[in-house]
Amino acid sequence: MKYIFALLFLVNSLFAYEFYAKLEPVNSYEIKAAVSGKVIYVNDEIEGKKANNSKIVEIDSYVDRIDLKQSKVKLKAVSQMLEIEEKNYNRMLQVSSKSGFEKDSQKLKAINYRTTKADIEVKIANLKDSIKNKMLKEKNRYIYNIAVKEGDYVNPGTLLYEAKDLSKGKLEIFVPIDDIADIKTKTIYLNGKKSDIKLDKVYKVADSKHISSYKVEIVVPDPKVFSRLVKVEFK
Known part of the structure; x- marks a missing residue:
């Protein structure tokens, strides 16, 4: 065995x-x-x-934080201006005495503010991402x-x-x-x-x-x- x-x-x-x-x-x-x-x-x-x-x-994110703060201020101002220009354009559409050129010019103003607003929003997102990436935690x-x-x-x-x-x-x-x-x-x-x-x-x-x-x-x-x-x- x-x-x-x-x-x-x-x-x-x-x-x-x-x-x-x-x-x-x-x-x-x-x-x-x-x-x-x-x-x-x-x-x-x-x-x-x-x-x-x-x-x-x-x-160091000091400059980014200042830039972010000011960009938020700019965004608020541009948003308000965009709202005003869009209201002006919508009112102008109701006025028959306004020429097509005037209406197009007002529409272009609103578009420019909308573009500026979008650019600032992208900048804010990039700044937030940059600040986040500068603080490394585990x-x-x-x-x-x-x-x-x-x-x-x-x-x-x-x-x-x-x-x-x-x-x-x-x-x-x-x-x-x-x-x-x-x-x-x-x-x-x-x-x-x-x-x-x-x-x-x-x-x-x-x-x-x-x-x-x-x-x-x-x-x-x-x-x-x-x-x-x-x-x-x-x-």
Whole structure:
């Protein structure tokens, strides 16, 4: 009986697949500047910690805020002028003594104000977007690296900071193409412990370095420690 169990264990081992992978955060992010400007605030204290609705970086938006305030004043004035000119045009339509030229001229005034109003509305929307993009906050991601300092001038595309999602972990392994179908039917063991984890992604194009293998991703829920080597087995 002892020999039968030993034989079964040997057969099981022959059909097990073993890999090693480093457990990394499920997602990593590079947050880059969407607008240009001077960096006026950097939260150095949050680097290496998890954010909690924290402000990370702020780019100077003083001029934008003044411009936004004045643009709203202009919009209100132009809206009032447009309303007056449209009323004048509608009244003029009822006056038979007014020539077609006069009516067209009044209509053109209203159209010009309508165009000006639309331009100001677009400007206000752009200013709001610019101001929003100059205040960088994080809800709960881990702040891995802050790449700028107070006083730096940044342009669109400049790296501001890096953040990571620690809610889940990710293991990447490279499985020979011929073995993919078989591992899909097997149970995943992590560091020798049986799990109910399933394959998250199987890339159907061979990896550029591992030319005879497909990249396979395994998502690990709620890991306690990252960047450690994990033994992955399929049995």
